[in-house]
Amino acid sequence: MLELLGAGLIGLGAVFFVAGTVGLLRFPDVFCRLHALTKADGLGLALIALGVALQAGTGGAVFRIALIWGFVALASATCGHLIARHARQMAGGRHD
Amino acid sequence: MTPDMIYGAAGIAVFGIGLVGALCAQDRLRRVLALKLCSVGAGFLLLVGAWREPPGTPDPVPHALVITGIVVMVSATAVALALIRRLHSLEAEDER
Amino acid sequence: MTNFLSLILIVLLLSIFAGLIRVFRGPAPAERMLAAQLFGTASVAILLVLSQVMQMQALLDVALVFALLGAVTLVAFVVLAERGAR
């Protein structure tokens, strides 16, 4: 049962990854792309991590998966912010 | 089709591509990068030699060799890049 | 189960390769950095799934290092690009 639930979550996570990539390719400007990518990837990775944790079962693995997810969530939020700020500065520089 | 055949072919191809790049590239940075590609190709071949059908465990000696190779390569790359930077600064001074 | 997870691996790998198109098209460095962020997250996801498929717990440590290194590379991108722009 846990196996199947885990598989379902992993599958759903992969769908979000695909959505994020489509957003990165199809959206018109850098901020839209950022919006699409960070949200979809964050959710996709969270779902996949949860699914793998359900399937793995052992305490050590679940702890490490939680650690990985926590770090990626924090880092991608921070990096997304830094990239957006950089893009805004570049755009501002061109208009001035 | 086993992983060793697939990745062995990829390793040979990467080594060849790196070799062509190292000899033919005009740009210094690109030449250093091409050498790095060669080293990755060589790493592939060593790891393929160490690989065994899944129930068996791989041979640890080539693994240790490749790790050594990676560290030696980063040392060589750092020296090469320092030379490139210095050369570039000197050329910029000459032009002035 | 392994077959299903392998299919997921293929989907994730394809989404990395599709993201590469953005690296080539650019146009701004910020766009390329975004693609790099996608690669970081997707490769962590691939490693998590692979740890299940190959039954190797050690891959979780590899995934952790990928996550750390992805963040460092992105900071390097941003800081050096900003310094260069000035």
Place this chain on the structure above:
Amino acid sequence: MIDPLVIFDLLLALGIVALAVAALATRESFAMIVVFIVFGLVSALAWVRLSAPDVALAEAAIGTGVTGALLLKTLHHLRCATGQPGQNATQAQISAPPVPVGVTLANAAFCGLITLGLAVAFLGAPAAGPGFEGLVAQAMPQSGVEHPVTAVLLNFRAYDTLMEVVVLLAAVIAVWQIERGLSDAPAPVMGEVWQGFARLALPAIVVVGTYLLWVGAEAPGGAFQGGAVLAAVGLLLLLTRAYVPQPAHRGIARGAFVLGTAAFALVALLVASGGRVAFEYPLAHAKTLILLIEGMVTLSIAVTLAALFHGREPMALKHEGKDDT
């Protein structure tokens, strides 16, 4: 039906070759480096598939992370020195005289020949003959650790690893000879989001690096991977200018550079003085000695990699400023 995992392997291998071509064919230098970093990540994934997680860790941390940062730094230097930040760094070299077609063809033929030879050797090699795994498995109880790759690196073939640490030392000496001077670039404005993240992430990265060193005794990990992860902290501090190398800190840095080599050689000498061959650790102390060496080597690697990234020796140049006249 074909196993989907084989399709994954095929796609991964094709992707690796395509990325290698793309890295060399891309015109724009920044894109070239991004493609190279992706190439490194993807080849680390392939090495995981070849059941070599140790090597994948080393490649991800050193071969891709540190090397990628080094390439970015160099590209940035090349662009700034020409004074045309937005321009392509290759422009300065376009003025070089074109290479004759004959030379290019000869080069290509030469490369083709070597690659062909490699392919013949690969196909002609005996299929998965016995390697060293039997010998290593036999000797494992005497090694003091449970992980074969660590046993090979720090016990059975410890000479290689000692020489490897010496190579790193030689590299940092060379880089300090090539470049000198203090950097005067202004500190980047990182903002509060970054500050908050750094306060959490930097200690976390230190913990992960130490964990990798510790876990190396029984699972993939070890001195080089741990050292590279610790070096990542140094890279972040140097990049955000939270730490600026000062001339006064050179003594400490030099101490850290030689620490690994010195500890390694000292242990070998001590063991040899007890009537044994160097690196033939007494079994009762093998794990302690290996962890001691690994700890020192990790610190050394971390500082050395960070210094290689920073490049120049932090030294005030005497004639700086006089060139203006």
